[in-house]
Amino acid sequence: MMKRGAAEIISEAELQAKLKKGKPLRIKLGVDPTAPDLHLGHLVVLRKLRTFQDLGHRVEFIIGDFTAQIGDPSGQSTTRPALKPQAIWENAKTYQEQVFRVLDPAKTEVRHNSSWFNIMATQGGLMELMKLATAAQMLQRADFAKRYAEATPITLLELFYPVLQGYDSVAVQADVELGGTDQKFNLLMGRQMQKEYKQEPQVVMMMPLLEGLDGTKKMSKSYGNSVAFNDPPQEMFGKLMSVPDALMPKYFELLTGADLPSVEKMHPRDAKVLLGKTIVSQFHGEDAAAAAAREFDRVFSRREAPETVPEHKTSKSPIPLIDLLAEAGLAPSKKEARRLLEQGAVEIDGKRAGGKDSIEVRKPVVIQVGKRRFARILPNES
16 A cells, blocks of 8 residues: 555665664655645645555654745746745645645644744855755756746746755655655755765655646646535535546545455446545545535436525626626626527526526526536515
8 A cells, every 4th residue: 555556666675674674754745835725636645644654654744834935846837926924824724724634643743844944044054055956956857957948037046946845854854755746856855965964865755646627737726627625525526526537547546545446347437426425525524425426416417406506686687697697606707608608508497598698587597507506596676
């Protein structure tokens, strides 16, 4: 189970040697709190951390409140926008709440890297740290090399970022560091920094990046293809039912402990139901997962309205459909509402809106947009 799903381990021999010592290992994960919500892409690494905990090891969970002010340049084609300290702290607080839905708090030490970098900044330690790596070494990194070749600006802070992340491993004396495959350069920098400080270098375990619901790009809130830890049960289940069939083996391998050969024999829809129930159960409990599955069957298999539908009292009647979709929150803008109508994605009481320009609301009607958005429209009786 320790190696399940891992893309690369540097090195397996070193990991075995550390395990043979018979002592609990310090397993490090560093995250910069750049957004308020964690999603299933983060769950890949968190589950691996939990596996280590279940085997008796301790997790050093580092919240990069200092490094978040720079922004991890991994995979970035331009410099990340700077975050304000208040936003960083608010995000950091939600991260701690969310990670303990996966990790064992009793075996987790939460650290903030500002606790050592702020001290180093006032005592000249950062200057000494900068001497341990060269600009030429940083520019060997693929994303930096590409930006340099294209004359895209690279700030000195971005060049320094991998060194700071690497020093985190020194600060917590990490035995193993986990991360995604896009973090390889930063993870290996941790090994280098530990050697510079006469520590035994950490083992690096890299996990694959999880594609999002679109099946192509890595899962990210900014791409609109993510499933968040805080998604309501029905929304979470519905999103997982939309995972492309081709990605099902990867989702099961990285996000669950299910027996993979058994899953491969299942019908794709049955496998998705199992995946949905498994993930929703982890974050909301088995009862919520079962209810979400029943609601999905009711709405999408039997094409009935959900048991609970948000209500909206129309501002006037008759009312242009474009205006109604926008004011009811079924479309983010009138422009998007027009696009949805043109694509035939809008139904009124189970019938496609077709070429209707407006609607007169004399009694409650249910409007459905796409597969998951519903609203019960009430007449304005004023």
